[in-house]
Amino acid sequence: MSTLTPREIVAELDRYIIGQDNAKRKVAIAMRNRWRRQQLPESLRDEVAPKNIIMIGPTGVGKTEIARRLSRIAEAPFIKVEASKFTEVGYVGRDCESMVRELLEVAVGMIRTELQEGLTEAAREAAERRIMEILLPPPPRTAQRAFRPSDPDSGDEAPAPTTPAETAEARTRDILRKKLREGQLDGREIEIEMRDAATPTMMQVFSNTGLEEMGVNIQEMFSRLAPPRTKRRAATVGEARRILEQEELQNLTDMDRVVRLAIERTENSGIIFLDEIDKIAGRGTPGGGPDVSREGVQRDILPIVEGSTVITKYGPVHTDHVLFIAAGAFHMTKVSDLIPELQGRFPIRVELASLEAKDFARILREPQNSLIKQYQAMLATEGVTLEISDDAVERLAQICQQVNEQTENIGARRLHTIMETLLEDVSFDAVQYRDGVVRIDAAEVDRRLSGILESRDLSRYIL
Secondary structure (H helix, E strand, O other), X not given: OOOOOHHHHHHHHHOOOOOOHHHHHHHHHHHHHHHHHHOOOHHHHOOOOOOOEEEEOOOOOOHHHHHHHHHHHOXXXXXXXXXXXXXXXXXOOEOOOHHHHHHHHHHHHHHHHHHHHHHHHHHHHHHHHHHHHHHOOOOOOOOOOOOOOOOXXXXXXXXXXXXXXXXXXXXXXXXXXXXXXXXXXXXXXXXXXXXXXXXXXXHHHOOHHHHHHHOOOHHHHHHHHOOOOEEEEEEEHHHHHHHHHHHHHHHHOOHHHHHHHHHHHHHHHOEEEEEOHHHHOOOOOOOOOOOOOOHHHHHHHHHHHHOOEEEEOOEEEEOOOOEEEEEEOOOOOOHHHOOHHHHHOOOEEEEOOOOOHHHHHHHHHOOOOOHHHHHHHHHHOOOOEEEEOHHHHXXXXXXXXXXXXXXXXXXXXXXXXXXXXXXXXXXXXXXXXOOOEEEEOHHHHHHHHHHHHHOOOHHHOOO
C-alpha cells in the first residue's frame, strides 16, 4: 500500500490533472486513511469503516482521469468499472459481484509479480540448465555392477577413476555455458518442450460472460482433470531462454501464498472506482414496479458496498473495508435519485467544477504528457518539428470554451477534437514537412479553424 502523505498524493495528481483541488484532497485523504487504518490495533481496526466518495461533475472535467492516475500511485488492488454495464440478478448481463472478482484477480496479479521478483535468478538458472541439456545432452549412464564373490561376472575392483573423456566433456560444458551467458548462442535454433496452453476445444462453446456468471473457472477444472500437455517447438536460444524462464518462474511461485496474500490485500486495501453511477439513478415509476435496469442494479450493489462475502474461485472475499469511489455527471438525474440506503454509503460528496478557457490553456501546457507534447512527439517520428506559440494556446482554449458553450459541454475532451482538426493537414502530409519546422500562432489557428467558427452547427465539424 502506498505510504504517500495526502499532500504528496495531491502533488502527484497535479502532474497530470489541472484544477479540481477539492476532489484531489478528498481522494488523497481517503487513500491515506487506508494506510492509517492498518496502523491501528486489531480490535479498533475492524471498527473503522471506509468513507466512500461520490464525485459529481459534467463529463470531461477529470473524474475518470483522477481514478486512472490514482490506480498508478495507490500500490493497492484497484479496478474501474462502469455501473451501466451491470444488471440485476436474474437478467442477462454482468453480475454486480463480478467487480469484486475482478478486484481479486488484480490483487493476485500484483502479489504474483511481487513474489516473482525474488525468484528471477533461480528461474534463470533453471532455464539455463534446461537449455544446456538440449545443447549438450549428458552421456548415457552405464550400470555399475557391485562386487559379489559368488558371481564370477561381477567386478572385483573399485570404480575406475574419471576418464579423460569425462574431463573433456566438463570443459566443453563450461565453455558452452560461458557462451550461453554472454549471448553468443542466442541466434542458434533449438527444439524445446514446453507446456501447451491451448484452450480445449470443448471450452469454446462458453463465452467469457458465461464463465463469469457460473462462478467457477470451468477451464481450470478441466485442466486439472486432464494430464498436463506438452508440445515441442523450434525456437532460437534467446527466445527459448525467455519462454523457459517464465515457465520455471511459474513453477517456483507458491500460488497458495499468492492467493492468501491477495485476499488479505483485497479486503484491507482494495479500491473500486464505480463510474457512470448516475446512469443507474432513478426511482421506479409511481404505482409500478422497480426499474430493473436502474433500481435493481442499485439494490444489488448496495450489499457489496455495505459489506458482504463474495464467493470467488480463490475463496470468499469480505468487502467490509473495500473503498468505493463513485462518479457521475448527474446532468439528467440527482444524487437524491439513488435509493436512500446507497446514498448513505457514500458519506463524502465532492462537486467538480466545469472547465473554462484558462483551465484549457493550462491543460494544453502544464501536464507531464500534455496534448501538445504528445503531438510534438508523434510528428517528431516523421522528422517534423512542431512549434505552437503561447497566443495560439490561448486562442485554442478560447475556441474550446466557445464550442462547449454552443454545443454539448464535453469538457477537456473537446481539446482532442480541436487539436486533431488543427493539425489534420500537417499529420496527413507529414512527409512533405520532413526535416522542417511547422509554426502555429493565433492567426494560423484562426485560419485553420475559421470555417468551423463561422458555422452555426459546430457539431457537424467537431463532436
